[in-house]
Amino acid sequence: MNQFLSRRFFILSPLIPFLKSILNPLMVHAASNDIHNDWSLTKDEWRKRLSSESFNILREEGTERPFSSPLNNEKRKGTFYCAGCSLALFSSDTKFDSGTGWPSFWDALEDAIETKIDFKLIVPRTEYHCSRCGGHQGHVFNDGPRPTGKRYCNNGLALTFKPE
Ligand SMILES: [Zn+2]
Numbered sequence: 001m002n003q004f005l006s007r008r009f010f011i012l013s014p015l016i017p018f019l020k021s022i023l024n025p026l027m028v029h030a031a032s033n034d035i036h037n038d039w040s041l042t043k044d045e046w047r048k049r050l051s052s053e054s055f056n057i058l059r060e061e062g063t064e065r066p067f068s069s070p071l072n073n074e075k076r077k078g079t080f081y082c083a084g085c086s087l088a089l090f091s092s093d094t095k096f097d098s099g100t101g102w103p104s105f106w107d108a109l110e111d112a113i114e115t116k117i118d119f120k121l122i123v124p125r126t127e128y129h130c131s132r133c134g135g136h137q138g139h140v141f142n143d144g145p146r147p148t149g150k151r152y153c154n155n156g157l158a159l160t161f162k163p164e
Contacts, residue, residue, distance in 0.1 A: 039084070039132055043059060046059045049084070050083070059084075062136075064156060071161055072156055074095070075095075076164070077092045078161055079091055080105075080159045081159065081162065082130040082137070082159070083157065085133035087131070087133070089113060089159065090107075091109060098151055102154060102155065103155075103156050103159065104144075105151075105154065106148050106152070107150065107152070113130060113137065114128065114130075115127065115128045116129075137158045138155055139153050140152045
């Protein structure tokens, strides 16, 4: 039985990319996540939309120099948005001065971000990105203030700010 299945898979495997291309539009429709899919741009399309610095951070997981972003010292009330797709990510109510030189927050707005583990510095870190366009924002650590104990360490160039 197993042998039969693996043999059948072997025969079908060259067809898989083709089958996926047929099935993908159906899957997308079923997920009813149309907004997300509007932001599935190619690297070249992103390059046209963004400054080279923001492209490097949002689409290549780069990191800006500490203390380089004016948003690090932004203390007004307002909302921080994804610089890629303008989704609201953070409220000024959760911003705090972490002393790291990067805009820091102890919580994100609901459903605004998604996380994954990366190993860029060998030690695993939790990377987070915009839940709508997938743009890399920063890393989250467990040494933040109350009430969450989280520290979302964000690149300023990945954000825009609108005061209230
Ligand atoms: Zn975004």
